Amino acid sequence: MYILPKSFYARDPKVVAIDLLGKVIVRKLDGERLSGIIVETEAYYGFNDPASRAYGGIKPFCRVMLEEPGTLFIYMVHGNWLLNIVTLPKGIPSAVLIRAVEPKEGIKIMLRNRRVKRIYDLTNGPGKFTKAFGITKEYNGLNVADPSSPINIIDEGYRPSSIESSHRIGVSRDLPQKLRFYIKDNPYVSKAKPRA
């Protein structure tokens, strides 16, 4: 039960994406504590990945991809904030997108942030998860390995029984490798299907 150090993130985003499954993301909010088990991730590379924000060069809004590993990279897509964590050593852009979590602590507060009928719909998508956790661009650039950060990722010892992979979801131009990873049979994994 400890906060994952920067060295955890200073590796290939694919490896980090897999290792993040089963880890717990904790969010401190007004003295309350929200947390969830990470059940679905995607890996994004840099200049050579057509689906990466860094493809073709770093633009102003994705400059934090050049920061230390463990840095939060948050941006808006289709009206949703998506939360990524920067990987590889400083200066080499790449990241892991958190796509879904299994709610653990603070579910009442999450339900206040996002009204849903079924608890399974609370955080089973990248935009749903950030909304439920009350995460916006204001945390862009913070580092999850920093204990004073309002968002940390900790290891509570949980290890997924079985991990599946697929192509990334929603991307218009994907790489040949499968870079989406999720815990098999977990009901909190997003329902979205990768395009054929």
Next chain:
DNA sequence: AGGAAGATCTACT
């Protein structure tokens, strides 16, 4: 000014 972007919700068959 216009359009694309790693998505989500609603309203149907």
Next chain:
DNA sequence: GTAGATCTTCCTA
């Protein structure tokens, strides 16, 4: 289950 509208930034022209 699928189709279409719509969500909000940021980039490009």
